Amino acid sequence: MFIPVIDVKSAQYSHLIYRRLTEIDVQSKLLPVETTLNDLIKMRADAVILSGGPPRIFESLGELSNLIEIVLNFESPILGICISHQLIACAFGGKAGPAKTPEYGPVVIYIDDKNEIFEGFNDQFIAWASHNDEVYTPLPRELKILAHSENCEVQALKHLSRPVYGVQFHPEVSHTENGLEIFRNFTSIVKA
DSSP, X not given: OBOOEEOOSOHHHHHHHXXXXXXXXXXOOEEOTTOOHHHHHHTTOSOEEEOOOSSOHXXXXXXXXXXXXXXXXXXXXXXXXXXXXXXXXXXTXXXXXXXXXXXXXXXXXXXXXXXXXXXXXXXXXXXXXXXXXXXXSSOOTTEEEEEEOSSOSOSEEEESSSOEEEESSOTTSTTSTXXXXXXXXXXXHHHO
C-alpha cells in the first residue's frame, strides 16, 4: 500500500504524518503542495493524505486549486487534516473562514457518527488543535459531520458516497489520543 502525503506548507506536520504511516508499515512519500492529480495517478497512489499547515483557507484557495482538483477527482481515499479539512468542505461548495473561537492545545472531541474513521473509539477523546479557521455550517449536501468540539461544529467530516474524510485536529501529534488509530482506520478504508 502506497499513501503519499502532500505537504501543505508545513513540513513539521507533514513529516509527523509520514512517520505515523511508516510506524504502521505503510509505504509513503512526502510530496510538494504543487502535486497534481496526474502526479498521483502516475505514481499509482492507493490514497492520499493532505497535511495541515499555517496558510489561512480564505487567503489560499486560489493557489491550492490543484488540491481542489485532487479532492474532486481522485478516485481513491483522501484524508485532509486542518487546512486540508477546510479545503475539502470548500471543494464541495461549503464555506470556511475565521473561527468564532480559535482552538489551540488539547480539545475534547465529541464523536457524532461512529464512522469507520473512528472505529474503536469512545464517544469522546482528547485531540491537539491548532487552528484560526474552521468549516462553517450548514455543510454541502454531499458532506456530513462526524465529530465536533465545544467551540467547533465540524471537527471531522465525511463525503456521503466517497471515501473522502477531513479532520480539523491533528491526529499525527502524540498529544492526540489514539491518533495513530485514525491512520490505521484510514488504511483499513483504503484496503476495503
